[in-house]
Amino acid sequence: xxxxxxxxxxxxxxxxxxxxxxxxxxxxxxxxxxxxxxxxxxxxxxxxxxxxxxxxxxxxxxxxxxxxxxxxxxxxxxxxxxxxxxxxxxxxxxxxxxxxxxxxxxxxxxxxxxxxxxxxxxxxxxxxxxxxxxxxxxxxxxxxxxxxxxxxxxxxxxxxxxxxxxxxxxxxxxxxxxxxxxxxxxxxxxxxxxxxxxxxxxxxxxxxxxxxxxxxxxxxxxxxxxxxxxxxxxxxxxxxxxxxxxxxxxxxxxxxxxxxxxxxxxxxxxxxxxxxxxxxxxxxxxxxxxx
Amino acid sequence: xxxxxxxxxxxxxxxxxxxxxxxxxxxxxxxxxxxxxxxxxxxxxxxxxxxxxxxxxxxxxxxxxxxxxxxxxxxxxxxxxxxxxxxxxxxxxxxxxxxxxxxxxxxxxxxxxxxxxxxxxxxxxxxxxxxxxxxxxxxxxxxxxxxxxxxxxxxxxxxxxxxxxxxxxxxxxxxxxxxxxxxxxxxxxxxxxxxxxxxxxxx
Numbered sequence: 356x357x358x359x360x361x362x363x364x365x366x367x368x369x370x371x372x373x374x375x376x377x378x379x380x381x382x383x384x385x386x387x388x389x390x391x392x393x394x395x396x397x398x399x400x401x402x403x404x405x406x407x408x409x410x411x412x413x414x415x416x417x418x419x420x421x422x423x424x425x426x427x428x429x430x431x432x433x434x435x436x437x438x439x440x441x442x443x444x445x446x447x448x449x450x451x452x453x454x455x456x457x458x459x460x461x462x463x464x465x466x467x468x469x470x471x472x473x474x475x476x477x478x479x480x481x482x483x484x485x486x487x488x489x490x491x492x493x494x495x496x497x498x499x500x501x502x503x504x505x506x507x508x509x510x511x512x513x514x515x516x517x518x519x520x521x522x523x524x525x526x527x528x529x530x531x532x533x534x535x536x537x538x539x540x541x542x543x544x545x546x547x548x549x550x551x552x553x554x555x556x557x558x559x560x561x562x563x564x565x566x567x568x569x570x571x572x573x574x575x576x577x578x579x580x581x582x583x584x585x586x587x588x589x590x591x592x593x594x595x596x597x598x599x600x601x602x603x604x605x606x607x608x609x610x611x612x613x614x615x616x617x618x619x620x621x622x623x624x625x626x627x628x629x630x631x632x633x634x635x636x637x638x639x640x641x642x643x644x645x646x
Numbered sequence: 647x648x649x650x651x652x653x654x655x656x657x658x659x660x661x662x663x664x665x666x667x668x669x670x671x672x673x674x675x676x677x678x679x680x681x682x683x684x685x686x687x688x689x690x691x692x693x694x695x696x697x698x699x700x701x702x703x704x705x706x707x708x709x710x711x712x713x714x715x716x717x718x719x720x721x722x723x724x725x726x727x728x729x730x731x732x733x734x735x736x737x738x739x740x741x742x743x744x745x746x747x748x749x750x751x752x753x754x755x756x757x758x759x760x761x762x763x764x765x766x767x768x769x770x771x772x773x774x775x776x777x778x779x780x781x782x783x784x785x786x787x788x789x790x791x792x793x794x795x796x797x798x799x800x801x802x803x804x805x806x807x808x809x810x811x812x813x814x815x816x817x818x819x820x821x822x823x824x825x826x827x828x829x830x831x832x833x834x835x836x837x838x839x840x841x842x843x844x845x846x847x848x849x
Contacts, residue, residue, distance in 0.1 A: 360775060388744035388772040389754040431755045575725040575753050578746070582726065604738055604753050606724035 366406035367391060373410050378420060380494070381557045382427060384581035390427070397423055429576060430498055432466040433511065434528070435473045435518035436571070437603050440623040442523045444474075447619045448567065448598050449481050457486045458566035461592065463556060464573030465491040468502025469515070472531070473522075474569065475545040480525045484548065490562055492554035503551050505541035509534060556585050560637065561592040568593060572602035579609065586612040587635035590628065599626040650811050653842075654831040662806065662847060663748075663780040664729070665690050666773045668766030668796065670697040670788025672816025674711065676836055677786070681734060682715040683840040690782075690847050692718070692734045693751070693773065695743060695764045697788065709736060725753040737764035744772035762792045770796025779804030782847075784839070785830075786810045788820030794827035801828045808832045810839065 367390070371383045382390065394406060403409055413420045435441055452458050465471050471491045478484040493499045507515075512528070519528040532539040554562075556573070568589050574582050589599055590612050599607070599616065601624040607613045616626040669676055673696045681692070696708065712720040712734070720734045727735070729749050737743035738753065742764050746752035752772075759765035766785070770793065773781045783800040785793045787810060797807050807830035812818035814836040825833060834842055 360778060363775070386746060386752045386754070388746050388752045388768075388775075389742070389756050391775070392744075392768060392771070393756065429755055572755055575755070579726050579750070602725075604724050604741055606726070608724065609726045609728075 363391070363406075366410075367394065370394065370406050370410050370413075373414055374420070377414055378417075378424075380424065381555070384557065384578050384584075385427075386576055386578050389576065393426055397426055400426075424495075425497075428495055430466045430495070431572070432469045433518065434469040434507075434515035435522040435524075436470060437623065438518045438521035438523075440522075440571070440600070440603065440625075441473065441477055442521075443620045443623045443625055444477065444600065445481065445523055447625050448600075449477075449483065451596070451598075452483055452486075452566065453481070455486065455566065457488065459488045459490065459562075459564065460567040460569065461490045461492070461562045461565045463492055463554070463568060463570040463589075465493050465499070465502055465551075466495075467498045467507075468505060469507065470569070470571065471502060471549060472505060472541045472545055473519075475549070476519075476524070476528075476531050477522070479545070484545075487548055489549045490565075491549050491551050492562075494553070494555045494557075496553055499551050499553065503546075505546060506538050507541075509537045509539055512539060556588065557581060561588055561634075563592060564594050565592045565597060566594055567598045567600065569600045570602075571600065572605070574605050575602065583610050583612070584637060586610040588637055590615055590632065591634045591637070593628045595628060595631055597628050599628065600624065601626070650813065650825070650833045651835065652833050660779055660804075660806070662690060662782050664745075664773060664777050665692045665782045665784065665843070665847075666770055666796075666800075667692060667694045667784045667786065668770065668788075668793040668820075669694070669786040670762075670766075670790060670792065670817075670820055672787040673697070674708065675816070676810065677712065678715050679836050680784075680786075680839045680843070681712060681718065681720075684716070684718055684844065686717045686732070688718060688844070688847065689731060691729045691731050693729070693737075693743065693745070693769060694734060695737045695766045695769050697762055697764070697766075697790075697792070698739045712736070723751050723753070725751070727751045737769065739764075742768045744768055745776045746772075747776050760790065760792050762790070766793035767796040767799075771799045774799040774803045774805060777805070781805040782808065782843075784808045784810075785821055785824035786836075787815035787817050789817040790820060791823040793820060794823040797824045797828040797830060801830070806831050808834065808839070808842075811835045 516528045615630040617629045619625045723735045741753040744752045809821045809824045809830045812821045
């Protein structure tokens with residue numbers, strides 16, 4: 356085990372730089388504490404002594420990189436995750452959406468799609484689905500393909516159903532899927548207004564004139580300066596009066612964009628943009644510090 | 647006199663900046679006993695992982711109980727929360743709590759470690775990584791082995807390590823595992839830990 360903090364950081368920097376230069380994925384500004392642990396797990400998995408050995412492997416073996424990439428990002432999700440968020444969305448956001456002839460929602464970092472379909476179900480129950488255009492994006496092409504299919508293991512149903520009920524769902528979750536063998540398939544009527552697209556919050560640009568951005572439990576994997584870049588990107592993408600929904604332990608408080616927003620729900624982190632501003636500059640993430 | 651109780655003082659002269667505490671089964675009572683006597687001007691921030699079943703207890707309940715007894719301010723942090731003196735930060739249930747760098751926390755949904763999320767090991771290892779020898783790590787009562795590796799990580803970096811005397815723990819598995827793994831600098835009965843910290847952290 357290398358003995359000093361600085362040496363460890365140097366190795367990690369070089370590893371992330373190698374991935375970026377070789378494959379274009381930029382993990383350099385991810386939150387260090389958990390990234391370090393995830394990479395440590397990979398060292399143990401492949402029985403390597405140090406990160407330098409891993410650098411050699413990812414540079415010379417693309418298959419190895421793909422293996423490791425899967426473990427660099429976290430794809431924890433479930434339908435109606437944090438049910439009370441959806442309840443709060445019904446109360447704090449939906450009434451305003453009702454007054455619009457049409458609106459756009461960007462679900463950034465949608466992972467395998469469970470939370471997208473949850474939002475679609477909620478919009479349906481509120482009679483808002485036909486007015487909505489939903490953009491579902493993720494950095495990881497493979498999870499996006501899963502999201503598109505909308506097929507989930509059947510053993511998740513008890514948890515998802517319980518979440519649905521707690522979220523204030525009006526009917527039964529089984530109204531929205533078909534069970535087949537050991538899977539459930541989400542109803543295709545939920546998919547028709549969703550556009551799935553590859554998008555990297557670290558390097559890519561804005562989606563314009565959104566009325567809602569949902570980005571839950573994604574930013575916790577980024578360091579402070581990258582979080583701030585993403586908040587600027589979101590602010591550029593949101594209309595005046597539009598809504599930003601974060602994970603319940605993510606906060607705008609530590610961002611320079613905080614003064615642009617009003618907090619509608621401090622527990623489930625729903626914000627409304629209440630200030631106009633010139634578009635913020637978004638250099639592709641060159642303020643790459645380990646802070 | 648219990649066979650375990652020991653106390654090395656050479657580590658006490660170092661400059662400490664942070665206390666991390668891990669507790670599991672029986673932890674609420676043990677935490678109250680340690681945290682409630684600490685004065686308002688206690689000079690170090692404190693990070694706590696207390697294992698809880700997901701959704702079993704509203705975390706508001708824990709915070710409320712501890713705040714009722716403590717003079718320091720107990721809170722559940724958001725991601726990237728600043729670490730400040732005068733506060734006790736309790737890991738939210740179902741999130742890992744880590745030290746991102748000196749002065750800031752990070753939360754994560756990464757997989758449970760030894761079936762635990764939050765994991766004591768992750769908090770302790772990340773604290774040791776960022777604060778090096780300036781951390782005090784404390785392992786309390788619990789029915790598993792979480793925290794043993796973390797306490798050892800603090801040891802390796804030269805931080806000060808302390809375990810609750812297993813004879814005074816509601817469940818002794820966790821302090822016993824920590825003692826075996828890390829040979830801590832001090833092993834103290836629950837009732838003595840608070841006064842020890844107050845004396846120890848005075849300067």
